[in-house]
Amino acid sequence: MYKINLKGTQVEMKVILKTSDNSETTI
Structure with missing residues (x-):
């Protein structure tokens, strides 16, 4: 249910x- 973006932050x-x-x- 969570999307992981290539520009994801550490949080x-x-x-x-x-x-x-x-x-x-x-x-």
Whole structure:
């Protein structure tokens, strides 16, 4: 449910890392 932008900020990455438990994320 979270979008990862190529120009994502560190804050966004931290949020994705926290939600990566229940969602598929590609960093």
